[in-house]
Amino acid sequence: xxxxxxxxxxxxxxxxxxxxxxxxxxxxxxxxxxxxxxxxxxxxxxxxxxxxxxxxxxxxxxxxxxxxxxxxxxxxxxxxxxxxxxxxxxxxxxxxxxxxxxxxxxxxxxxxxxxxxxxxxxxxxxxxxxxxxxxxxxxxxxxxxxxxxxxxxxxxxxxxxxxxxxxxxxxxxxxxxxxxxxxxxxxxxxxxxxxxxxxxxxxxxxxxxxxxxxxxxxxxxxxxxxxxxxxxxxxxxxxxxxxxxxxxxxxxxxxxxxxxxxxxxxxxxxxxxxxxxxxxxxxxxxxxxxxxxxxxxxxxxxxxxxxxxxxxxxxxxxxxxxxxxxxxxxxxxxxxxxxxxxxxxxxxxxxxxxxxxxxxxxxxxxxxxxxxxxxxxxxxxxxxxxxxxxxxxxxxxxxxxxxxxxxxxxxxxxxxxxxxxxxxxxxxxxxxxxxxxxxxxxxxxxxxxxxxxxxxxxxxxxxxxxxxxxxxxxxxxxxxxxxxxxxxxxxxxxxxxxxxxxxxxxxxxxxxxxxxxxxxxxxxxxxxxxxxxxxxxxxxxxxxxxxxxxxxxxxxxxxxxxxxxxxxxxxxxxxxxxxxxxxxxxxxxxxxxxxxxxxxxxxxxxxxxxxxxxxxxxxxxxxxxxxxxxxxxxxxxxxxxxxxxxxxxxxxxxxxx
DNA sequence: TTGGAACAG
DNA sequence: AATTCTGTTCCAA
Numbered sequence: 001x002x003x004x005x006x007x008x009x010x011x012x013x014x015x016x017x018x019x020x021x022x023x024x025x026x027x028x029x030x031x032x033x034x035x036x037x038x039x040x041x042x043x044x045x046x047x048x049x050x051x052x053x054x055x056x057x058x059x060x061x062x063x064x065x066x067x068x069x070x071x072x073x074x075x076x077x078x079x080x081x082x083x084x085x086x087x088x089x090x091x092x093x094x095x096x097x098x099x100x101x102x103x104x105x106x107x108x109x110x111x112x113x114x115x116x117x118x119x120x121x122x123x124x125x126x127x128x129x130x131x132x133x134x135x136x137x138x139x140x141x142x143x144x145x146x147x148x149x150x151x152x153x154x155x156x157x158x159x160x161x162x163x164x165x166x167x168x169x170x171x172x173x174x175x176x177x178x179x180x181x182x183x184x185x186x187x188x189x190x191x192x193x194x195x196x197x198x199x200x201x202x203x204x205x206x207x208x209x210x211x212x213x214x215x216x217x218x219x220x221x222x223x224x225x226x227x228x229x230x231x232x233x234x235x236x237x238x239x240x241x242x243x244x245x246x247x248x249x250x251x252x253x254x255x256x257x258x259x260x261x262x263x264x265x266x267x268x269x270x271x272x273x274x275x276x277x278x279x280x281x282x283x284x285x286x287x288x289x290x291x292x293x294x295x296x297x298x299x300x301x302x303x304x305x306x307x308x309x310x311x312x313x314x315x316x317x318x319x320x321x322x323x324x325x326x327x328x329x330x331x332x333x334x335x336x337x338x339x340x341x342x343x344x345x346x347x348x349x350x351x352x353x354x355x356x357x358x359x360x361x362x363x364x365x366x367x368x369x370x371x372x373x374x375x376x377x378x379x380x381x382x383x384x385x386x387x388x389x390x391x392x393x394x395x396x397x398x399x400x401x402x403x404x405x406x407x408x409x410x411x412x413x414x415x416x417x418x419x420x421x422x423x424x425x426x427x428x429x430x431x432x433x434x435x436x437x438x439x440x441x442x443x444x445x446x447x448x449x450x451x452x453x454x455x456x457x458x459x460x461x462x463x464x465x466x467x468x469x470x471x472x473x474x475x476x477x478x479x480x481x482x483x484x485x486x487x488x489x490x491x492x493x494x495x496x497x498x499x500x501x502x503x504x505x506x507x508x509x510x511x512x513x514x515x516x517x518x519x520x521x522x523x524x525x526x527x528x529x530x531x532x533x534x535x536x537x538x539x540x541x542x543x544x545x546x547x548x549x550x551x552x553x554x555x556x557x558x559x560x561x562x563x564x565x566x567x568x569x570x571x572x573x574x575x576x577x578x579x580x581x582x583x584x585x586x587x588x589x590x591x592x593x594x595x596x597x598x599x600x601x602x603x604x605x606x607x608x609x610x611x612x613x614x615x616x617x618x619x620x621x622x623x624x625x626x627x628x629x630x631x632x633x634x635x636x637x638x639x640x641x642x643x644x645x646x647x648x649x650x651x652x653x654x655x656x657x
Numbered sequence: 658t659t660g661g662a663a664c665a666g
Numbered sequence: 667a668a669t670t671c672t673g674t675t676c677c678a679a
Contacts, residue, residue, distance in 0.1 A: 110666090131670040150669065171671065198666035198673070351664050396662060396677055430671060482658080503662055555671090560658080 091384035094403075094412040096300070096335070098268055098324055101275045102417060103204040104297040104305035105282070107181065108314035110200035111168050112139040114177045117291040126160055128153075129168035132432060136168060140314060174199055181290060182420060185282060188229060195302075195418045203302045205417035206278055210271050217242055217270070227277060240277040247276055247296070247317035250308050250338055269322045272298055276319045283317065300324070303413030304335065306348055335411035340375035347374065347408055354392055354405070361391040378409045423478050427462060428557035429454040435490070438551045441536075448485075448535050451556045452527035456516060459558065460523070476517055480558035483512040483530070485538040490552030505555070508538040512558055 107113060111129040116122045116139065126142035128135040135151040145160040156163055168174070178199040185202055186194040193205035213227050222242040230236035240246070245253075279296040287293050296317030297309020308320040324335045339347075345355040359372050362380045377383065389402025398404070407413060429451045438444055464474045486507035513534060516526055535556065543549040 106666095134669055136670060152669080169671075175672090196673095200666065349664075353663065398663090398676055425674070426672095428672065432670070484660090486660095505661080507660060509659060553670095 091406070094407045094410050096324065096410075096412045097414050098300040100205060100207045100300055100417075101210045101271050102299060102301055102305040103206055103275060103279050103282070104299075104302065104309045105185065105202040105204070105279075105286075106295045106297075106306075106309055106313075107200040108293045108295060109137050109139050110178075110292075111137045111174055112142075113292050114174055115166050115168075117177075118173075122164060126163045128156055128163050128165050130165050131167075131169045135165075138163075171199075177292075181286065181292060184290060185286065186420070188282060188285075190231075192419050193417050194420055196420050201306075203305065203417050204282075206275060209278065210274050213274055214266065214271055217274075227274070227281065238277075238281050240274075240281075242270075242273065242277070245273050245276045245319050245321070246280040247319065248312045249319050249321045250311050251321070251334060267322070268300070268324065272300075272319050272321060276317065279317050283315075301413040302415060302417060303348060303408065304339075304411060307342070308338065333411075339409070339411045340373060340378065342374050344372055344374055344377055344409075349408055350405070354401075357392050358405075374409050423561060423563065424462060425561055426557055426559040427455065427458050427480070428484075428555055429458065430486075430553060430555035432553045433551065438549075438554070444539060444551075444554075445531060445536060447554060448539070448556065449527050449531045451554060452531050452535065453523055455556055455558065456523045456526055459516070460519075463561075474519065476564055478561040478563045479514075479517065480512055480561050482509050482558065482560040483534060483538075484509040484555075484557045484559055485535055485542065486553075486555040486557070487539075487542055487549075487551050488553035490550050505553070506542060507555075508541045509559070510534055510538055 112127050115127060115129065123139075124141065126139065126145050126147065128138040128142055128147060130136070130153055133153050135147060135149065135153060135156050137149050138147045138151075138156075142156075142160065142163055145163075147156050147160055147163065153165065156165075178196075182194065182196055182202065185204070186192055189204050189206060190208045191205075193208075195203045197203065209229075212231065216228065217225055224239055225242040226237055226239050228234060228237045275298045279298050283294050283296055293315040295309055295313045295315065297305040297307065297311075298317065298319040299305040299308055304320055308318050311318045320338060321334060323331050323333060326333050344350050344358055345352065350358070355372075358377055362372060362377050362383075385402045385406040387402070388405050389400075392401045392405060431447070431451060433447065438447065459480070463476055463478050463480075465477045466474045484507050486505045488505045513530060515521070516530060518526070543551075
């Protein structure tokens, strides 16, 4: 049986168990007089951003209701009026939706960390991960000695002769570690709202978890609050101090005590603050359970959380604190302040091409050339969504690009956190080749066979559903329908002027022969066959027989995944079961088990009996006999099983920053 | 559906 | 500047 470690039990009224209600799909603050707002909507109104007013000298800061210039914004904009003569052509600042709380996690020097976890002795050494002639990443010990990402191995060795170099061309272990961390973090997050970006970044939409916990805050005892990680089991969670942010803030807190301006539990500030504690908990769990440190950002969108996260690295976290909008008493919007200072190229979603186009356009009006910040773009005379659409649009450009960039330069990103998929949309294997390595058709065939073998192995590890450990034959979870071969010439066509980026891959595709799904045939023989019968044909389509092709890269991929029918429910059901099991085993450390010693000190709260059946099932019987060796944290008073002590100390230690 | 461009780490 | 080895999304044909 459990004895819940649960400090705020008196708050737990039965009707609160259903909280929070699903939030209305209300994207826009309605322009209603405050007095008409129902009290229950007040929290939304307060925490939501209204107009992102900006300091364009052409615009007055006074908000005036008036005609709406709709530049394709799905949401309504309040008109920012001022000088009437110009107002007709004036662009309207987009509206940010600040109802969500988004956490962004970025594992510190991920590839290097994978090796350090494998081999802890490496932690104290300068460590670089090599792919071909390049240091793709290195640990911070190496960075302290002047090494950095994407540095030539030559230079690295010269600058730091003691550097330990490990080969990282095979991404298998990174992919595996990435997946494991993803599932680990996702097991904490309600609704599975976790999006992967590359191997080493996650965005988490934790709105539901935050709203639920903010509702349950006890305003009379904020310093020993309890964060609930499980709606069905009030013993699961951690204690935290809800009078202060965990970790760094942007802007930095000034006074000695960075306490909350307002302890109103429904403000954006309180939601971000609670989010900062969840972030700290997740990071400490990640470090203790998996050995990876991560950098965190806390805000209301993927864009802002990611950007603010990178303010303090590594192994730290930063919260972008309110006000997110201009206030009546003249306080600046921290969002605008923050994003304004960034170089446009540094903004996620603005790559080299868009940055280039923006620079040339804005530079026409501005004197400044090389350095161009978001502020320069935002304050560019005449700038507006249609203008951006015109300058950034063109053949191939994404539709609505002007509106998107308009939002981004105002710190507005309303894109959703997408639930991670269980299957990739494509699997590709590539290698680069030095001079003379790919001279003959025979050598090409040989290398393509090597790639094909890797690809087939990847298909079997990633697309196959090995039964539940039984003797059942594995089943394909998805069938890619297309096979693609891409190549890149060695000599990047260094053409005239500014035009050249690395767009120099060419490809051919063909239907993927279904024989690759035959599990009875060996990968080696399968690879020989498809290279001979299919891939070489594609290669000939790409490169005429005679001409001396000079290739620096070859890539083969399977794309166009079609998920196998029928198995959907089964597999997702199993996933959830696994997730739950994992979460239970992780969270168990925070649940204090019955013991005479403990019962004597902390009698079971009476309220527990009412809801006893609600959250308890018999799963934990195996722990019944486990001896309890717990201590009490002298900082927050939480009882901690000994084996969780280190994690708990980490949690407090990172609070000091 | 195919092939490429642009984005990301 | 582009280097590695991937991966996603979008567009035009």
